[in-house]
Amino acid sequence: MTALPGIEDLTVLRVDVAEGVATVTIDRAPVNAQNGVFREEIVRVFDVLHGSDAVRAIVLTGAGKTFSAGADLKDRPDASRPGAFPRHSRAVRAGFDCVMECSKPVIAAVNGAAIGAGCVLALVCDIILVADDAFMSMTEVDVGLAGGVAHVLRHFGQSDARMFLLTARRLSGTELVRMNVASGCFPKADLLPAAQAMAREIAGKVPLAVEAAKRAFTLNEYMPLREGYVYEQTQTALLAKTEDTQEALAAFAQKRKPVFKGR
Incomplete structure (x- = not known):
């Protein structure tokens, strides 16, 4: 394992580097919900990985049974406070942009539920692999919110994107592969090894x-x-x-x- 300066004191992410591949694991029990601490750490981690000569490809996955259940609703901004929403929105965007803007390819190993912001986090990765018991869903319309359309449209066809967002349905791993959203569906035990093998393959290129x-x-x-x-x-x-x-x-x-x- 290779230790990377700048990311030693993480609390909700784990980073392991071996053979040119960094495996980043979201580890915020019970469901890997995204809060302010998560966003600060993922930006810091991906900025370091972006500039590290020891890393040539990245795997992003979740600990436990969930990839990420989305934004932590307890961490929502106070709408009565002027400026609260713009600050919050910038931080949310940064948590996704750091993955998209990272110079190294990122493979999402979606090991379980990827809901709302968790679904978007998978969609900003370069390659998506899913477990056969995993699913994606965008539940914003169920809780009176809106968001994710731009990222969903990058991966889904027009009709499927609208169906996905307007019904808040759960799409299984096999459905995501059929829709060409994911590049492979694996038994859960095989998912991370498959993602890391693909990352090592990429790491072997120029x-x-x-x-x-x-x-x-x-x-x-x-x-x-x-x-x-x-x-x-x-x-x-x-x-x-x-x-x-x-x-x-x-x-x-x-x-x-x-x-x-x-x-």
Whole structure:
């Protein structure tokens, strides 16, 4: 295991690093609900992982039977206090943005219920894997709230997105795979090993190329086809000059395992 400076004093998250893979576990009993402490810690953790040379891929999962049951309703802002909601909303966005903006690919290993903000947390990851007894649901309409539409639309088709949000139905792991929201459904005992194996596979690729590909995915959501492809080509041209790309090409030609330096 590799210790990372800056994240030694966590209370609701656990971080384990091995073989270039960081496994981040939400551990806030009983249901891994998200509060102010969670948001502060996840931002701090993902900022450190973003800049760590020891980490090349990340797995995000939950402790116990739940991935995350969503926002802690006891931690809601006081609507009578001016400025309370903008501050709260910024903190909520930061808790999701730090995952999306992390330079390293993030695999969600959804081990159980992912509800509301817990569902959004899974949806901001790059790859989603689910346990066969897990489910996602957006229950905002049940409790008089609204939110999550933008993130749901990134993964669901239009009709499915509306069905999901307007009915607050639970979608099982097999349904999520059928809808192309998740990339795999596994028995619960096999989920984390499968996610970590995939993360190790990613960690074995050229690090700068993986980071460039993640940036391209993020930017291309908002670009026309031609501009998006031009951006990717500029990244390829820049990567061609790096030591790691030259090492990858040499290793391929020499039929050996490459040794990357991250530059």
